[in-house]
Amino acid sequence: MWRKSSASGPDDNCVEVLLGSCVLVRDSKDSNGLRLSFDLSAWNSFLSPVKRKL
Template identity: 40%
Template sequence: MDSSRVIWRKSSFSGNGGADCVEVAVVPGDPILAGHKPDADELYLVRDSKDPDGPTLSFTRSEWDAFVKGVKADEFDG
């Protein structure tokens, strides 16, 4: 994957001009993952906006949907 072509998005709720936020991108899936993740035809990437060259997490559509549902249900509030 050519990371220069990835379009990253930030939440409109980001503070500090978006500097203190995560960024999300949707990209075509990785064929290496397709063997054990049936919905790996597209991946949701997440990275720290302060460290764009740092690590990136990747999620399949079903993993991302489960995360978003958890956020909306306040499952991650302490």
């Protein structure tokens, strides 16, 4: 299931994430558009510093 941040506003300017054997990211306004794909290691490397700043 695609997930969107609970902090996203009503204007839908955000991305959605699908977690599985890899991580897919898409624009919430264009659900049929292009998607970025990351392996789990790359995704976790991205999230680690982001989580530290929250």
